[in-house]
Amino acid sequence: DVKVTQSSRYLVKRTGEKVFLECVQDMDHENMFWYRQDPGLGLRLIYFSYDVKMKEKGDIPEGYSVSREKKERFSLILESASTNQTSMYLCASSFSLAGTGKYGYTFGSGTRLTVV
Amino acid sequence: AQKVTQAQTEISVVEKEDVTLDCVYETRDTTYYLFWYKQPPSGELVFLIRRNSFDEQNEISGRYSWNFQKSTSSFNFTITASQVVDSAVYFCALSPLDYGGATNKLIFGTGTLLAVQP
Numbered sequence: 761d762v763k764v765t766q767s768s769r770y771l772v773k774r775t776g777e778k779v780f781l782e783c784v785q786d787m788d789h790e791n792m793f794w795y796r797q798d799p800g801l802g803l804r805l806i807y808f809s810y811d812v813k814m815k816e817k818g819d820i821p822e823g824y825s826v827s828r829e830k831k832e833r834f835s836l837i838l839e840s841a842s843t844n845q846t847s848m849y850l851c852a853s854s855f856s857l858a859g860t861g862k863y864g865y866t867f868g869s870g871t872r873l874t875v876v
Numbered sequence: 877a878q879k880v881t882q883a884q885t886e887i888s889v890v891e892k893e894d895v896t897l898d899c900v901y902e903t904r905d906t907t908y909y910l911f912w913y914k915q916p917p918s919g920e921l922v923f924l925i926r927r928n929s930f931d932e933q934n935e936i937s938g939r940y941s942w943n944f945q946k947s948t949s950s951f952n953f954t955i956t957a958s959q960v961v962d963s964a965v966y967f968c969a970l971s972p973l974d975y976g977g978a979t980n981k982l983i984f985g986t987g988t989l990l991a992v993q994p
Contacts, residue, residue: 791980793981793982795982800986802967802984803967803969804984805981805983808981818981865911865926865971865982867913869918869920870919872919
C-alpha cells in the first residue's frame with residue numbers, strides 16, 4: 761500500500777516562529793499536495809507540486825511556502841507562524857496514468873498545528 | 877468555477893437506520909472524478925469510492941451505496957443499517973482530472989458530520 765507519512769501528529773509553536781511540516785511518500789508519485797482543514801470549511805488546497813522543484817499555488821497560499829527538493833518529500837513552510845494558521849494540515853500524493861484510467865490518491869494522517 | 881456542496885452539516889440517526897448524505901457538484905469539465913472520503917475521530921482520511929464521470933452506474937459495497945446522477949450533478953452516499961462505527965465526518969470531493977496527467981487536485985465539500993447513536 762502507498763504510504764504518506766507526516767512527521768508530526770501534533771505541533772505547538774509560538775507566534776512568529778518558522779515552522780516546517782514534513783511529508784514523505786514511498787510510491788514514487790509525481791504529484792504532492794498540502795491541504796488545510798478547518799471546521800465548516802472542509803479541506804482547502806494550499807500548494808501542490810507535480811515534479812521535483814516545481815510548485816503551484818493552491819487556493820490559500822498566503823503565509824505559506826513549500827519545498828520539493830526530492831520526489832518523495834514535500835515540505836510546507838510557515839515563514840512566520842500566526843494564530844490564524846492553527847489548523848489541521850494534511851499532505852497527499854497522487855498519480856495518474858493518462859489513457860489507462862489508473863489513478864491513485866493517498867492522504868497522510870495529518871498534523872494538528874497549534875500556534876500560541 | 878468548480879464547487880462541491882454538502883448542504884447537510886450534521887446528521888444524527890439511531891443505529892440500524894438508513895441514512896443518505898447528499899453531494900452536489902459544479903464543473904464545466906467533461907471528464908472528472910468524484911470521491912467520497914470518511915474521516916473518523918482519529919483524523920485520517922479514509923478513501924471510500926472514486927467514480928469516473930463516464931460511468932453513471934450506481935455502486936454498492938456492503939452497507940454502502942452511491943447514486944451518481946449527472947443530470948442533477950449529484951453523487952449521494954447511502955449507508956444502510958447504520959452502525960456506531962459509521963460515526964465520522966464524510967467528505968465528497970471533485971477532481972478536475974487532466975488526462976495529460978498533471979495535477980489531480982481535489983476540491984472538497986465542507987463535510988457532513990454523521991453521528992450514529994446506539
